[in-house]
Amino acid sequence: MKQNWFSSKAGIITVGGVIGGLAILLQYLSNPANMGICVACFERDIAGGIGLHRAPVVQYLRPEIMGFVLGAFLTALLFKEFKPRGGSSPLVRYVLGVVAMIGALVFLGCPWRVMLRLAGGDGNAIFGFLGLFGGVWAGTLFFKNGYNLGRTTGQNTVAGLLLPLIMLGLLALRLIFAPVEGQAQSGILWYSLKGPGAAHATVFISLLIGLLVGFLAQRSRFCTMGALRDLILFRQLHLFSGLVALLVAAMVGNIFLGQFKPGFTGQPVAHTQEIWNFAGMVVAGLAFALAGGCPGRQLFLSGEGDSDAGIFALGMITGAAISHNFGMASSPDGIGPHGVAAVIIGLLVCIGIGFGHLKRS
């Protein structure tokens, strides 16, 4: 039996630490503050970049996301783990993706950014973390009672290739229609002139780091939601140790680079409404738990040929568009006009999906 060092204790801790370090490096190289890597935010930026929503401050085709999928895809090919599969309640997964993004954008970040915001000293993220923990905990209750979305089956190679190809296409668009200084549009793509969408490392650095993270995460099965789920459900510290390593490495990196600024007010791309920071991540955490992986893990799985994970990722991009178009996404000023409705409906949808998929006794 061939051993996979990355899935060992030392492996997952190393991967978590390296990812934390790379995220801080990306911030140092002009990615937004406390947002070196944020899967939800970056998918939201992609939605804006292709015009699915028109929030002017969050439009950019983030090469990190393409790198995540393509890096995992190439790694899976290399290690003979590319396996086209799907058919495990795809539409349910799509809806969970939509809801997860809506919840994440009430908080302003996915589980990855929860950790990076904590590492940057953003006290508001404490409520986000508690919400994430609560959401995942609620998800484990469903699992304990037989929640199951059904088995996947093998699929045609094309099905497994589609999401990596979509990412390749987006990367090509980003390179063909490169941003033009002072222009909000370049060809068919939209770009931010200010705000987080305008803050980014160069395309090659973003892509390279994305590919590297894709490789590391595919080998190690790194998952920020799984870290909490396994801790709660199995009292298992394996993935959690990787998450802690990410936090510690990012915090040390921030302190070293002078990016650690503890406090609650004036934190970058964050608001101070504790209850909604908490509630938004409850919804997102529950949706990620019910779908079986954090937003990053869904991208890595889709690179391995898991079309259900690909559908979840597309659901997240759709969710970002809906969030901004319907005034459900938060801003540094606070939650959006329909943020409360978004949280309530999102929670009801998750609970309905959860109860609806309990094993009949």
Added chain:
Amino acid sequence: MPNEVDARGLSCPQPVLLTLQIIQSSVGKEDICILVDNQASFENVSRAATAKGWTVAAVDQNNEEYRITLHKG
């Protein structure tokens, strides 16, 4: 076979959940077989079983399928 779990096609955390369930319900010294269809599930099942004091006695790999035999103690 009563002590066999088919976790093929199931995603996280189902293979581990099913493994722990059969471990908890097992009596005596009889081995348990878990079927999975990807390397990640193989790693997860092995890790969880080892943490419960079981050992991976044998792994039969056939194409992309793994038959993991778990032995108590």
